[in-house]
Amino acid sequence: MLGVKAPAVRNFGVSQRQTLVSCGVDHVNKLPEPFVHRNVANLVLHNDFSCLSVLQYAIEVLGIEHVIVCGHYGCGGVTAAWEQRSLGLVDNWLQPIRDIAHLYREPLFRLPGDEQRIDRLCELNVLFQARRVCRTTIVQQAWDSGKSLTVHAWVYRLGDGLLRDLGFCASDGESAEGDFARAAGVGTIGDEDARHSPTA
Ligand SMILES: [Zn+2]
Numbered sequence: 001m002l003g004v005k006a007p008a009v010r011n012f013g014v015s016q017r018q019t020l021v022s023c024g025v026d027h028v029n030k031l032p033e034p035f036v037h038r039n040v041a042n043l044v045l046h047n048d049f050s051c052l053s054v055l056q057y058a059i060e061v062l063g064i065e066h067v068i069v070c071g072h073y074g075c076g077g078v079t080a081a082w083e084q085r086s087l088g089l090v091d092n093w094l095q096p097i098r099d100i101a102h103l104y105r106e107p108l109f110r111l112p113g114d115e116q117r118i119d120r121l122c123e124l125n126v127l128f129q130a131r132r133v134c135r136t137t138i139v140q141q142a143w144d145s146g147k148s149l150t151v152h153a154w155v156y157r158l159g160d161g162l163l164r165d166l167g168f169c170a171s172d173g174e175s176a177e178g179d180f181a182r183a184a185g186v187g188t189i190g191d192e193d194a195r196h197s198p199t200a
Pocket of ligand 1: 040041072074076
């Protein structure tokens with residue numbers, strides 16, 4: 001687990017140009033020249049052409065080498081999904097997070113309280129989205145062509161200003177699946193669920 005003060009990310013040694021898929025964060029503007037796409041609850045959906053276009057442009061035109069999916073603890077979208085609160089149209093957008101919550105209900109309910117469950121759901125959501133980035137045709141084609149491209153999953157907490165690396169650092173399809181399995185604790189959910197984990 002890596003924790004650095006958010007401003008220190010300038011010294012992270014990552015490319016000057018990055019793509020961040022993030023949610024409601026002012027901090028990320030302090031990163032060195034990030035190329036940022038944001039939406040509610042930092043979701044990466046394979047039919048979201050806004051998100052896909054940002055990815056394609058950043059990777060194929062700008063030539064970035066690092067994609068960072070950055071979420072945050074206390075995310076309102078994740079909290080609403082966990083609490084199954086109805087907020088209107090946005091409920092449809094948040095449905096993938098409800099699916100993750102359902103899939104991980106057993107390990108989540110083993111945690112002591114809702115605060116910890118929502119924190120973990122925030123982490124799981126970032127991990128699922130990072131894996132989705134890896135499964136886009138854009139990233140798959142970049143890797144197939146031998147391009148250097150790494151996808152990261154980070155989460156931060158406004159309260160302590162710490163940015164945490166979730167242990168997902170994928171530079172090819174195999175490492176994406178392996179890192180996801182380790183970081184998302186695939187072994188902690190039922191085999192049946194694992195075979196049908198939500199990917200859309
Ligand atoms: Zn959020």
